[in-house]
Amino acid sequence: MAEEKVTTEFDPEVILEVQNLRKTFPLKKTITGKVTKELVAVDGVSFKLKAGETLGIVGESGCGKTTLGRAILKLHEPTGGRIIFEGRDITDLKSKEMREIRKKMQIIFQDPYSSLPPRSTVGGILSEPVEVHNIVPKSEIKDYVLDLMDKCGLRDYYYERYPHEFSGGQRQRICIARALSVNPKLVICDEPVSALDVSIQAQIINLLKKLQNEMGLTYVFISHDLSVVKYISDKIGVMYLGSMVEFGTKEDIFSMPLHPYTQALFSAIPHPDPDVKMNRIILKGDIPSPANPPKGCRFHTRCPHAMEICSQEAPEYKDYGNGHCAACHLLNK
Amino acid sequence: MAKNPNYLSGKEIRAIAKENAKVMKRLEAYKHRKCDESEYLTEMKDKSNILEIENLNTYFFTEQGVVKAVNGVSLNIPKNATVGIVGESGCGKSVTSMSVMRLIQGPTGQIYSGEIRFNATEKADDDRVVEKVYDIAKMPMRDIHKIRGNQIAMIFQEPMTSLNPVFTIGQQLDEVTFINKKGATKEEAKEKSMEMLNLVGIAAPDRVYAAFPHELSGGMRQRVMIAMALAADPRLIIADESTTALDVTIQAQILDLLRDLKDKIDGSIMLITHDLGIIAEMADYVIVMYAGKVIEQGTAKEIFHNPMHPYTIGLQKSKPTLKSDSDMLFNIPGNVPNPVNMPDHCYFKERCDMCLKKCSGDYPGMVKVSPTHYVACHLYEEDQK
Numbered sequence: 148m149a150e151e152k153v154t155t156e157f158d159p160e161v162i163l164e165v166q167n168l169r170k171t172f173p174l175k176k177t178i179t180g181k182v183t184k185e186l187v188a189v190d191g192v193s194f195k196l197k198a199g200e201t202l203g204i205v206g207e208s209g210c211g212k213t214t215l216g217r218a219i220l221k222l223h224e225p226t227g228g229r230i231i232f233e234g235r236d237i238t239d240l241k242s243k244e245m246r247e248i249r250k251k252m253q254i255i256f257q258d259p260y261s262s263l264p265p266r267s268t269v270g271g272i273l274s275e276p277v278e279v280h281n282i283v284p285k286s287e288i289k290d291y292v293l294d295l296m297d298k299c300g301l302r303d304y305y306y307e308r309y310p311h312e313f314s315g316g317q318r319q320r321i322c323i324a325r326a327l328s329v330n331p332k333l334v335i336c337d338e339p340v341s342a343l344d345v346s347i348q349a350q351i352i353n354l355l356k357k358l359q360n361e362m363g364l365t366y367v368f369i370s371h372d373l374s375v376v377k378y379i380s381d382k383i384g385v386m387y388l389g390s391m392v393e394f395g396t397k398e399d400i401f402s403m404p405l406h407p408y409t410q411a412l413f414s415a416i417p418h419p420d421p422d423v424k425m426n427r428i429i430l431k432g433d434i435p436s437p438a439n440p441p442k443g444c445r446f447h448t449r450c451p452h453a454m455e456i457c458s459q460e461a462p463e464y465k466d467y468g469n470g471h472c473a474a475c476h477l478l479n480k
Numbered sequence: 481m482a483k484n485p486n487y488l489s490g491k492e493i494r495a496i497a498k499e500n501a502k503v504m505k506r507l508e509a510y511k512h513r514k515c516d517e518s519e520y521l522t523e524m525k526d527k528s529n530i531l532e533i534e535n536l537n538t539y540f541f542t543e544q545g546v547v548k549a550v551n552g553v554s555l556n557i558p559k560n561a562t563v564g565i566v567g568e569s570g571c572g573k574s575v576t577s578m579s580v581m582r583l584i585q586g587p588t589g590q591i592y593s594g595e596i597r598f599n600a601t602e603k604a605d606d607d608r609v610v611e612k613v614y615d616i617a618k619m620p621m622r623d624i625h626k627i628r629g630n631q632i633a634m635i636f637q638e639p640m641t642s643l644n645p646v647f648t649i650g651q652q653l654d655e656v657t658f659i660n661k662k663g664a665t666k667e668e669a670k671e672k673s674m675e676m677l678n679l680v681g682i683a684a685p686d687r688v689y690a691a692f693p694h695e696l697s698g699g700m701r702q703r704v705m706i707a708m709a710l711a712a713d714p715r716l717i718i719a720d721e722s723t724t725a726l727d728v729t730i731q732a733q734i735l736d737l738l739r740d741l742k743d744k745i746d747g748s749i750m751l752i753t754h755d756l757g758i759i760a761e762m763a764d765y766v767i768v769m770y771a772g773k774v775i776e777q778g779t780a781k782e783i784f785h786n787p788m789h790p791y792t793i794g795l796q797k798s799k800p801t802l803k804s805d806s807d808m809l810f811n812i813p814g815n816v817p818n819p820v821n822m823p824d825h826c827y828f829k830e831r832c833d834m835c836l837k838k839c840s841g842d843y844p845g846m847v848k849v850s851p852t853h854y855v856a857c858h859l860y861e862e863d864q865k
Binding site: 346348350352374375377378414419421422430 | 755
């Protein structure tokens with residue numbers, strides 16, 4: 148995959164393009180600072196995302212989905228590959244230049260309990276980004292923030308309150324309002340609902356959908372919950388141990404999952420109906436450690452259809468029609 | 481700005497603390513009293529049940545006031561059945577299970593009143609099996625070893641933190657046998673531990689036996705936790721959110737294992753979770769809890785095909801499934817009410833979209849819909865029809 152050409156032609160509809168993105172973390176260094184062992188968190192991920200669409204990224208813990216989300220925002224400096232945002236290559240931008248771009252791309256973090264500063268009021272939290280990025284004149288900041296709070300379903304008297312006074316769902320609304328305060332185009336939602344209760348989850352998902360329609364946002368929605376991802380996404384990418392194993396539109400992925408891992412993942416979800424008896428594919432064993440991934444296809448240690456070739460050669464990530472990509476030797480037979 | 485209703489002055493807090501101290505002192509003394517076994521022996525209402533909880537109240541005496549975490553809960557667990565308890569965080573499902581194990585952290589948390597009847601089988605001196613019914617809520621702490629661990633076992637929520645990091649898995653597993661079987665030798669204990677590790681499907685029991693918890697993955701640790709719970713041949717297993725911290729593919733493995741084990745050990749499972757999917761798949765009977773009360777109970781089919789309480793209906797509709805295709809998710813407005821100073825009327829009233837005039841009145845009683853299906857809602861009371 149490394150030889151793949153880096154295309155530079157610009158499609159105005161594509162807001163975000165990721166080409167062969169790679170992020171490694173050093174595990175061991177020699178005294179001179181040379182890295183002798185590294186953990187490959189994201190390994191050669193490529194995709195294109197059109198404006199106004201939602202890309203869902205699913206996978207189990209340790210598969211690199213959060214690292215991917217952060218690397219797109221350059222919160223982690225990517226080790227290789229390119230990130231093209233609105234036709235501009237942002238991979239090598241310095242942090243000062245990134246500041247302009249950050250106005251257009253924001254993130255909502257997983258844990259609403261630890262991602263809000265405990266010593267500022269809701270008003271302070273929401274006005275700071277507006278002030279820093281000069282979104283509106285100083286005199287209008289308060290009105291702007293109150294308007295934003297109304298949009299996100301927060302009452303106006305919350306303005307003077309502190310984060311600890313709120314429940315998880317309300318805090319997540321504050322996080323969403325903070326991300327949207329700078330009028331971004333792309334929002335990366337890193338497991339925004341997994342810390343919340345079912346009934347609150349539905350409120351937050353509906354809010355995210357409503358805001359997307361109103362403001363024309365593009366989401367990258369990272370989650371381990373397939374049913375939530377299916378609900379909110381247009382396109383879905385399935386990750387396993389750092390690499391994308393399958394990518395396609397929601398309809399394609401759900402009606403015809405190509406990769407055995409995707410199939411197993413779908414069958415593992417308990418269905419809330421006692422009469423439905425699922426033909427469950429139960430994967431054996433655990434996810435291998437990303438610091439020491441298996442050779443060849445990374446999934447071959449748990450794959451029910453593993454062949455000889457799987458343990459030797461990594462399968463190619465190919466398009467099987469209509470942008471439905473997968474990486475599996477079974478499909479090449 | 482509206483006044484924050486949660487705010488209490490120092491004077492008010494001191495008054496509450498003084499009041500609480502009195503009650504807590506009395507309950508603590510009751511918990512640690514010396515008494516004869518006959519004081520807490522009782523009879524089961526229905527012989528086919530293994531556990532009967534009747535009107536259980538577990539309170540937490542905090543400085544903000546009394547939190548009624550479990551507020552008059554009654555439920556039955558039949559022999560050889562899986563009973564699922566479902567509800568959102570803070571609804572009292574974990575506290576119910578902790579009350580059964582008598583693990584409520586005192587002096588703040590106390591079982592205030594109620595009965596927990598448990599049908600225990602014990603081996604008498606002459607190897608006869610004797611059935612005894614204990615009222616766990618009345619048992620003094622010094623006698624709790626009669627049921628905890630060997631009759632009722634618990635699989636905890638977080639496999640990451642529930643194992644002791646400084647002992648090997650083998651040492652921790654052997655300990656269970658040493659405690660529950662008087663005079664067991666090291667060899668016997670090891671044999672039993674290995675048998676248990678095999679039972680829960682660990683591929684290399686020798687290696688795991690000698691390993692420390694940090695060397696194992698989450699799924700493996702959860703298997704070890706299950707092995708530990710089973711090592712004393714309990715008759716009731718309480719699985720408290722035991723798969724919540726795991727990935728879906730590992731969760732599927734563990735659920736499969738639990739289902740197999742129930743038949744092998746010939747016991748009952750009390751399954752506590754917030755995931756309706758798991759309940760539908762595993763449970764025979766379902767109990768739905770909200771804000772410390774049971775609001776609906778019935779067989780799995782009744783609850784999933786014919787939910788009656790507006791909360792149960794809303795809960796099922798608000799969960800996106802792989803098969804649903806609607807444009808907007810149904811959502812229950814608002815939040816779970818503040819657990820201090822609960823109102824007298826139905827706790828769900830503020831969030832309910834099917835409210836009647838009557839709902840502002842007393843808390844609704846349990847209405848019998850079918851021999852197994854009960855619901856606590858004014859909508860289904862006789863005079864309503």
